[in-house]
Amino acid sequence: MVDLQSPLGVTFIPGDHGNAAGGVGITLHERTNISLIQVTAWNNTIPTVLTAIGSATGVIVQNKPGHGRVAGEKSVFGFAPGRFMVTGATPDLEQRLRAAISTDLGTIVALTHGRTVIRISGSRVEWVLAKLFALDFSEHAFPVGTGRATLHHDIHTLIQRIDENSFDLYVFRSFARSFWLTLGHAAEEVGYRVE
Amino acid sequence: MIIKCPYCGPRDVIEFTYQGDATRKRPDPSSTDQNLWNAYIYDRSNPAKSHREFWLHTGGCRQHLVVTRDMSTHSISSVGFARDSKHAGDQ
Ligand SMILES: [Zn+2]
Numbered sequence: 464m465v466d467l468q469s470p471l472g473v474t475f476i477p478g479d480h481g482n483a484a485g486g487v488g489i490t491l492h493e494r495t496n497i498s499l500i501q502v503t504a505w506n507n508t509i510p511t512v513l514t515a516i517g518s519a520t521g522v523i524v525q526n527k528p529g530h531g532r533v534a535g536e537k538s539v540f541g542f543a544p545g546r547f548m549v550t551g552a553t554p555d556l557e558q559r560l561r562a563a564i565s566t567d568l569g570t571i572v573a574l575t576h577g578r579t580v581i582r583i584s585g586s587r588v589e590w591v592l593a594k595l596f597a598l599d600f601s602e603h604a605f606p607v608g609t610g611r612a613t614l615h616h617d618i619h620t621l622i623q624r625i626d627e628n629s630f631d632l633y634v635f636r637s638f639a640r641s642f643w644l645t646l647g648h649a650a651e652e653v654g655y656r657v658e
Numbered sequence: 659m660i661i662k663c664p665y666c667g668p669r670d671v672i673e674f675t676y677q678g679d680a681t682r683k684r685p686d687p688s689s690t691d692q693n694l695w696n697a698y699i700y701d702r703s704n705p706a707k708s709h710r711e712f713w714l715h716t717g718g719c720r721q722h723l724v725v726t727r728d729m730s731t732h733s734i735s736s737v738g739f740a741r742d743s744k745h746a747g748d749q
Contacts (some may be wrong), residue, residue: 474681475745528664528666529665529666541666542719543718543719543720544665544719544721544739581732595670597670597672597673607702611666611718612666612717612718612719612720613666613669613673613717613718614672614717614718615670616674617717619717
């Protein structure tokens, strides 16, 4: 089987970068070997679809704006009414979801080849993200597990908080290299590690 | 200006796209009254007070919203999903 190539290419340079004086403020990492599936429920099937996602993935989320959960490699979060991003390392994630969610319940779009997921973590993560996104990244406003759909420079990004100091950023694959470079510039000041 | 999206919460206006007057009422499609259609397409009251308008949360949940905004102060008194507003064309 052909391996999925990273869109970051030559711009992915493992090691320490930027201002090293204060230590490593954040770490950047591209999540690979995961499936990304968008599930959309019809207006009247949202609770049923959430149950179906739960049975297919073991991750159950509530029908509340932006609600989500993280369980190891797996994660689910809502980013619009009835729309959920489902991520996991299981190769058959798409088939499992398709088996659980018929067209009577909703639709499934496989985005594995369409999005790139960058994990950003570290003590300065909120500071660095706040340079790009006009969101409140404090934990009371953006709790662990929840997701947000927003923009940086007019380009869509989905964001999920993984833990106190980590976020996953879902960006369009074709913009991923440009975004990666922008993220690097934003992180230079605090010192960052690529791994 | 900050619009409080019912799904996403408060967001900067840069994430939204203005979609026009939400008080217009489409004439009966079978009507051939040219003045009526002309008024529907072109006439806007542009009041210097509270006004209902459509906004799309382009850079967020991508839902169509009905926003009630004071046109002179930009203060927003209500935001809801357009699909919940059964008569978006009514005042
Ligand atoms: Zn929204």
